[in-house]
Amino acid sequence: QESCKFTGMVEDCCCDYETVSVLNEEVLHPLLQELVTTPFFRYFKAKLWCNCPFWPDDGMCQLRDCSVCECPENEFPETFRKPSNVLRKEDLMCQEGKPQAIVDRTLDKKVFRGWAEVDNPWTSDDETDNSEMTYVNLLLNPERYTGYTGPSARRIWDAIYSENCPRYASGEMCQEKKVLYKLISGLHASISVHIAADYLLDEATNTWGQNFDIMHDRVLRHPERVRNLYFAFLFVLRAVTKASDYLEQAEYDTGNHEDDLKTQSLLKQLLYNQKLRAACPLPFDEAKLWQGQSGPELKQQLQMHALMDCVGCEKCRLWGKLQVLGLGTALKILLSVEGDNHLNQSLQLQRNEVIALVNLLNRLSESVKLVHEMAPSANKIVGQV
Numbered sequence: 001q002e003s004c005k006f007t008g009m010v011e012d013c014c015c016d017y018e019t020v021s022v023l024n025e026e027v028l029h030p031l032l033q034e035l036v037t038t039p040f041f042r043y044f045k046a047k048l049w050c051n052c053p054f055w056p057d058d059g060m061c062q063l064r065d066c067s068v069c070e071c072p073e074n075e076f077p078e079t080f081r082k083p084s085n086v087l088r089k090e091d092l093m094c095q096e097g098k099p100q101a102i103v104d105r106t107l108d109k110k111v112f113r114g115w116a117e118v119d120n121p122w123t124s125d126d127e128t129d130n131s132e133m134t135y136v137n138l139l140l141n142p143e144r145y146t147g148y149t150g151p152s153a154r155r156i157w158d159a160i161y162s163e164n165c166p167r168y169a170s171g172e173m174c175q176e177k178k179v180l181y182k183l184i185s186g187l188h189a190s191i192s193v194h195i196a197a198d199y200l201l202d203e204a205t206n207t208w209g210q211n212f213d214i215m216h217d218r219v220l221r222h223p224e225r226v227r228n229l230y231f232a233f234l235f236v237l238r239a240v241t242k243a244s245d246y247l248e249q250a251e252y253d254t255g256n257h258e259d260d261l262k263t264q265s266l267l268k269q270l271l272y273n274q275k276l277r278a279a280c281p282l283p284f285d286e287a288k289l290w291q292g293q294s295g296p297e298l299k300q301q302l303q304m305h306a307l308m309d310c311v312g313c314e315k316c317r318l319w320g321k322l323q324v325l326g327l328g329t330a331l332k333i334l335l336s337v338e339g340d341n342h343l344n345q346s347l348q349l350q351r352n353e354v355i356a357l358v359n360l361l362n363r364l365s366e367s368v369k370l371v372h373e374m375a376p377s378a379n380k381i382v383g384q385v
């Protein structure tokens, strides 16, 4: 395809770029898009207020339950802008005031029965602590441009990269660390794609749409970022398919029988998809990578969840937490091997982990599709400049 110059195998994976793109377009993307709208997968439980352990002096994270973000001015209620143009810190409450920003705190506590409530090292949020956790309807809070930028955002990305890949710049690192770097970079690229695909183009008229310059600058002109996006997609896809039997038998009860049957049916179509199994039976071969001693140590090194409490924009924090948990869950599944590369029978996943895993896969799948769709225009626009 003109839009995708990548050929050959996705690095360290077992499928080629073209097959992945076609499979995604024809099979995975449509299935995932439907799956994430089901009641089981659309509600994510998260602790949304900032509790930043690293930069306590960061003014953005001092408010409990903070919806603080460096929003473009038009997101502030009119009254915040007047009479003075100087905004006080307290005025930086990002009360976006739009239906898309609504956090659903009313979900019935009785739904979602039957899931393990176990500690997991991939999140600092305790799913069972209802006083601090809140349900979010992900469909009402799309990941997109929020205006969160500047030193606060930059500092978090810098910390994530240096925490997980200390010697990345020197090019020296073990295979596992390289995997972690590529996963983070792929996730970062995916977030950038979503910002570019749903951008505030005109503040005055509140017009949203695709920003091809951002797409080109942050993603397309760095081919390794696109490669890392594909890598992360295949990595998470492998985790989902590896846990097929576990996921098939899990509990998807939300109290509505019809909805729950639909969830299970869609999930089965994804987990045991014939086209996927024929064209890309092993999206990623973890056996090659975890043979080294340091595989399990990755658990300690993934400190990203703590950094997510420092993200100074509620919606970004929400998606950051969800996707880091999803990545941790994928790693947990792929590290959970027993004997001849079989899934460890004692693997236990929390409901929130499964929701995060599937939603992360959907985000990555969307990004792969958007890269294809937007690349021709983005390249044309940049070529004309």
Ligand code: FAD
Residues within 6 Å of the ligand: 143, 144, 145, 146, 147, 148, 149, 150, 153, 154, 156, 157, 184, 185, 186, 188, 189, 190, 191, 192, 195, 218, 225, 308, 311, 315, 316, 317, 319, 320
């Ligand atoms: P950044 O994206 O901040 O990148 C910083 C530096 O990292 C770059 O200069 C480059 O050197 C390097 N880099 C960039 N991309 C990659 C990559 N893929 N691989 C390797 N290195 C890379 N903003 C929103 O509008 N909406 C959101 O939903 C949102 N969610 C966020 C979630 C998290 C967890 C964080 C930390 C930030 C989020 N942001 C969000 C902010 C957004 O990611 C950017 O930080 C912001 O838009 C400023 O972008 P930038 O061009 O300065 O570069």
